[in-house]
Amino acid sequence: MAVELKFSEYAQKEVEKILDRFANSKGSLIMILHAVQEKFGYLPREALELISERLKVPLSEIYGVVTFYSFFRLEPQGKHVIRLCMGTACYVKGAEDLLRTLEQMGLKEGKVTEDGFFSLDLVRCIGACSMAPALMIDDDVYGKLTPDKLRKLIENFRKEHQ
Amino acid sequence: MKKLTLEDLKKIKEKTQAELEMRSPEGKDKIVVHMGTCGIAAGARETLLAILDEIEKRGLKNVVVTQAGCIGLCEYEPLISVQKVGGPKVLYKYVTPEKARKIIAQHVVNGQVVSEDVLSTE
Amino acid sequence: MPERAHILLCAGAACISAGEESFKSALERELKEAGIYDEVKIIETGCFGTCDLGPVMAIYPEGTFYVKLKPQDAKEIVNEHLLKGRIVERLLVKEPEQKQALPTINDLPFFKNQVRIALRNVGFIDPLNIEEYIARDGYSALAKVLTQMSPEDVISEVKKSGLRGRGGAGFPTGLKWELGRKASGTEKYVVCNADEGDPGAFMDRSIMEGDPHSVIEGMLIGGYAIGAKKGFVYIRAEYPLAIKRLTSALEQARNYGLLGDNILGTDFSFDIEIRIGAGAFVCGEETALIASIEGKRGMPRPRPPFPVNSGLWGKPTVINNVETWANIPPIIINGADWFASYGTEKSKGTKVFALAGKINMTGLIEVPMGITLREVVYNIGGGIPNGKKFKAVQIGGPAGGCIPAEYLDTPIDYESITALGAIMGSGGLIVMDEDNCMVDVAKFFLSFTQDESCGKCVPCRVGTKRMLEILDKITKGEGTEEDLVELEQLAYTVRNTSLCGLGKGAPNPVLTTLKYFRDEYLAHIRDKKCPAKVCTALIHYEVIREECRKCSICFRNCPVGAIYKDEDGTYVIDQSKCTKCGICFQVCPFKAIKKE
Numbered sequence: 001m002a003v004e005l006k007f008s009e010y011a012q013k014e015v016e017k018i019l020d021r022f023a024n025s026k027g028s029l030i031m032i033l034h035a036v037q038e039k040f041g042y043l044p045r046e047a048l049e050l051i052s053e054r055l056k057v058p059l060s061e062i063y064g065v066v067t068f069y070s071f072f073r074l075e076p077q078g079k080h081v082i083r084l085c086m087g088t089a090c091y092v093k094g095a096e097d098l099l100r101t102l103e104q105m106g107l108k109e110g111k112v113t114e115d116g117f118f119s120l121d122l123v124r125c126i127g128a129c130s131m132a133p134a135l136m137i138d139d140d141v142y143g144k145l146t147p148d149k150l151r152k153l154i155e156n157f158r159k160e161h162q
Numbered sequence: 163m164k165k166l167t168l169e170d171l172k173k174i175k176e177k178t179q180a181e182l183e184m185r186s187p188e189g190k191d192k193i194v195v196h197m198g199t200c201g202i203a204a205g206a207r208e209t210l211l212a213i214l215d216e217i218e219k220r221g222l223k224n225v226v227v228t229q230a231g232c233i234g235l236c237e238y239e240p241l242i243s244v245q246k247v248g249g250p251k252v253l254y255k256y257v258t259p260e261k262a263r264k265i266i267a268q269h270v271v272n273g274q275v276v277s278e279d280v281l282s283t284e
Numbered sequence: 285m286p287e288r289a290h291i292l293l294c295a296g297a298a299c300i301s302a303g304e305e306s307f308k309s310a311l312e313r314e315l316k317e318a319g320i321y322d323e324v325k326i327i328e329t330g331c332f333g334t335c336d337l338g339p340v341m342a343i344y345p346e347g348t349f350y351v352k353l354k355p356q357d358a359k360e361i362v363n364e365h366l367l368k369g370r371i372v373e374r375l376l377v378k379e380p381e382q383k384q385a386l387p388t389i390n391d392l393p394f395f396k397n398q399v400r401i402a403l404r405n406v407g408f409i410d411p412l413n414i415e416e417y418i419a420r421d422g423y424s425a426l427a428k429v430l431t432q433m434s435p436e437d438v439i440s441e442v443k444k445s446g447l448r449g450r451g452g453a454g455f456p457t458g459l460k461w462e463l464g465r466k467a468s469g470t471e472k473y474v475v476c477n478a479d480e481g482d483p484g485a486f487m488d489r490s491i492m493e494g495d496p497h498s499v500i501e502g503m504l505i506g507g508y509a510i511g512a513k514k515g516f517v518y519i520r521a522e523y524p525l526a527i528k529r530l531t532s533a534l535e536q537a538r539n540y541g542l543l544g545d546n547i548l549g550t551d552f553s554f555d556i557e558i559r560i561g562a563g564a565f566v567c568g569e570e571t572a573l574i575a576s577i578e579g580k581r582g583m584p585r586p587r588p589p590f591p592v593n594s595g596l597w598g599k600p601t602v603i604n605n606v607e608t609w610a611n612i613p614p615i616i617i618n619g620a621d622w623f624a625s626y627g628t629e630k631s632k633g634t635k636v637f638a639l640a641g642k643i644n645m646t647g648l649i650e651v652p653m654g655i656t657l658r659e660v661v662y663n664i665g666g667g668i669p670n671g672k673k674f675k676a677v678q679i680g681g682p683a684g685g686c687i688p689a690e691y692l693d694t695p696i697d698y699e700s701i702t703a704l705g706a707i708m709g710s711g712g713l714i715v716m717d718e719d720n721c722m723v724d725v726a727k728f729f730l731s732f733t734q735d736e737s738c739g740k741c742v743p744c745r746v747g748t749k750r751m752l753e754i755l756d757k758i759t760k761g762e763g764t765e766e767d768l769v770e771l772e773q774l775a776y777t778v779r780n781t782s783l784c785g786l787g788k789g790a791p792n793p794v795l796t797t798l799k800y801f802r803d804e805y806l807a808h809i810r811d812k813k814c815p816a817k818v819c820t821a822l823i824h825y826e827v828i829r830e831e832c833r834k835c836s837i838c839f840r841n842c843p844v845g846a847i848y849k850d851e852d853g854t855y856v857i858d859q860s861k862c863t864k865c866g867i868c869f870q871v872c873p874f875k876a877i878k879k880e
Binding site for chain 2 (some may be wrong): 421
Binding site for chain 3 (some may be wrong): 029030070093104130136
């Protein structure tokens, strides 16, 4: 569902604002990328070009950084991001079953659902090992899941946030 | 606020220590909800909302609700601790919103510890 | 007409929830039946305060107090007490029977053996209120350092305490600080490594969420000791709550003048900035972490030079992890000897462990070094759930190893754990039971490190890939015994020749499982069997004909249509279509599907 958008003046201003905020902070490229991604849900090329100009860092180098870190996205994400933990504790307690459940519900790793509502990332430990198996929807952690509980969680989340 | 001096540091320490240990005369009953990532994942946020709601409904004035991190017993979360002025600190386990309401009615208002949900006391 | 009795019925919330209303309607019914409804007045009162005993009531004029009432008691009360004037003894409040005393927190085996130094405040104070931290001696270590100690004094105290880095490698903290202090240059940095990437470890998250000021104070003291004015906390993006709490703690500390210029009226100035990681495990390695703070790809570089001499932007930089920093203030307040009184000869103090996996008490504990794994798993952690058998405990994350039952009495200290082929690491303990396949676990870890390998050096980039391919073959039942030999050789090569800790440690899960669970590898290779029934290529599902009740639940849930009905209505799994997803096994209400 990639929509061709002109990088509007508004968006440009937002990126400028972020750049200003970090103007006095040495080596803050990654922090800037975080802020831009938080604003747009991903890193639009136009934003990266702007960052490159202002920081005087070649675009290729910025691209190198963006692709090195798994948190950064060059494509739009779903409205809500599910991060399924594949850390050890979750793995030994059945994270794979949760993944299968999500797949049955139409979610695919690294993909956005057709309605653009969810995207699914598999991540390394989210540090909720005592609640394994666990996942995050946006910034919230949900733990001690079973395939059944997960199904209900996803259904309820959809209803509540529709 | 102005910069702390050593003297200020000492004053804050004494004042807050008294409050923490429930020795201060204007003491209030205290409910602490343990809200680390694990507690929140286990439902601590819903528990907190139920507590605040119950306190408001009952118009309780002498209760403060604060949060703290995980005490390590993630297995029993959501955990809350309740300390009435002059009473022991009681740690409750698996505190669902319903249990939280009961704990307020029975323990906070009427001073009766809800023994079956207690994990430990001080 | 005057009533013959007044009944005070407690209608407090606890009594209502215990069934007061249904008792009340039963009572009214019985009163009507006995024809004395008009002679008795029922008054619903506020709480009596005996909520444990609810529902309760008192009958006046006698003042008889009845407790734990059930609807079926109403008849007896009406007939006996109200009509005949006889007290119903069994409903009276019992003599205070030897009430089971509630356990205190130190009665719980979980807490009994703990010594909380790094976790001293976690869970006990409001992390968003700096004054609660101050009340529990917070920032008094800083005050002591700034007014009574020279930087050299601080370093010598930390050295004397025997504190070693809690992030994994166990480098002596005091020595690191001394090197940092002696390094030439006026611009220096301290860094807090909060990129807690080891799966299974979450103590640093918990400390930052529950006691962020202890980390800030530790860094302030470190900054004073080595002569730095600036600190960075590098924290993983996966910890949004920790980031939030730490950010607000920094703000408060700044507002109170505990960060910034001329702290506590001295000429010491220091500030801290947060840098957020972006999902690269290798950034926990110190040289990669430095690159990442500088805004670059997080790739490690060869050492030396070590960061204490050439770190952030080429300046001397002291890096410690969250738990290490949190240990500093209590060491300063209580002294090195106090700290060193805990632990073993070479591993002083305490260590925080995260208990996870197949263990009853998942959570965080802090225990003196030297405690045995058995004490941790069984006494503190409460053993294995569901009556299953302990198989191994994985310690140290992806660079650690799996320790089997026969070594459970090993004391936990840096050297003993290393001797077993694992590492202390950041302290994640993941317990595995008989249902975990050790070959699969080794494969899991290797696919983790393989995925997280930054690709800079060949042994790690290519070696882990080749190892993973062999493991994959074995779990599919296609492995040979020669593969095991090659796997082992590769493992040693990768371990000895990789650039950084990620590659050096990557073979450990493979080597330890090969050492302690070789028979499981051989079962996969020789018998084409996965003893724990995990490796999907080596298991299959079947309907047990005699048990099948023909309910069709499996049929309806099978995602690939591999289940069909035979002539007599029993369901059968078509093995050629089955993807072994296990859903039929999970959903069958009669346990009529077996996994073999």
